[in-house]
Amino acid sequence: MGAGFLQRDLGDVLTRWRIRAGYSSREAAAIAIGTTKDIIGSYESGRLVYMEPMIVGDLLREYGAPEYVIAEAKAKAKQIRQGSPNTWRDSGPRWFERLRQLEPLATTIDIFEDAYVTGLLQTRAYGQAIMEAEGLLTLKQIEESLDLRASRRESVLKQTNPARLRVIQTQYSLDVMRGTDLYDDQLLRLREDNERPNIEVYILPTQGFHPSMSGSYQILGFEDGDARDVGYHEGPFGAHYEAANKETDRVRDVFSDTLAKAERLR
Numbered sequence: 001m002g003a004g005f006l007q008r009d010l011g012d013v014l015t016r017w018r019i020r021a022g023y024s025s026r027e028a029a030a031i032a033i034g035t036t037k038d039i040i041g042s043y044e045s046g047r048l049v050y051m052e053p054m055i056v057g058d059l060l061r062e063y064g065a066p067e068y069v070i071a072e073a074k075a076k077a078k079q080i081r082q083g084s085p086n087t088w089r090d091s092g093p094r095w096f097e098r099l100r101q102l103e104p105l106a107t108t109i110d111i112f113e114d115a116y117v118t119g120l121l122q123t124r125a126y127g128q129a130i131m132e133a134e135g136l137l138t139l140k141q142i143e144e145s146l147d148l149r150a151s152r153r154e155s156v157l158k159q160t161n162p163a164r165l166r167v168i169q170t171q172y173s174l175d176v177m178r179g180t181d182l183y184d185d186q187l188l189r190l191r192e193d194n195e196r197p198n199i200e201v202y203i204l205p206t207q208g209f210h211p212s213m214s215g216s217y218q219i220l221g222f223e224d225g226d227a228r229d230v231g232y233h234e235g236p237f238g239a240h241y242e243a244a245n246k247e248t249d250r251v252r253d254v255f256s257d258t259l260a261k262a263e264r265l266r
Helices: 005-020 026-033 037-044 053-062 067-082 094-105 124-134 139-157 171-175 183-194 245-259
Strands: 087-090 108-113 164-170 199-204 217-221 230-235 238-242
Touching (some): 005 053, 026 053, 053 067, 108 245, 124 183, 164 171
């Protein structure tokens, strides 16, 4: 069983906190802590299949990381030992932070959305209406979330070499807002984005069964030969990230079969 992206994530966390603690090299940290640079390197490289939660916690504690960072890192290390190192289930606001970190690095992003216009292509008014309808956020939190979504769009779509983006929206996701003040502006945004050279927007008819009926998802692809594709699905109980080749290949097939039933937005 090879190391997965969860190990690489832990390796990045350990590296950031080591540098933040003032140790510019693994050797300097090893001397100060009383271990070897090889042990530190095996954890920071992300190539160690099974990371010991106690060692992860002790290293972060030596680096001065706060307890919530230590607790989260140990939980991930424990998950690696107890389950697949290529699967990460998380809950709370950290799901979105992880997605924000991955999206700007991706070279391809394939998205299927069944109920809402996908976040990257939403107008501010559309996003606000959804958040207000959910009733889970205060007005201040809604404004902060909208600002965050705008910065996410900026970082993904307007960088020097933006990702190739393919989006399948169900017809239902458009029909549900038909007749509202949001419809015209949101449809215009989708059409304008569809004209960008790196974006393709497709509409899937509402009638009939299709391969993606299990719900919204996206697949992020990366140019780096060592980086695996990552699948992402968000649900009411948290987010699910998947980097096992078998699973991401399967979802790519589902996306392709769904795309064959959709038509390019006009």
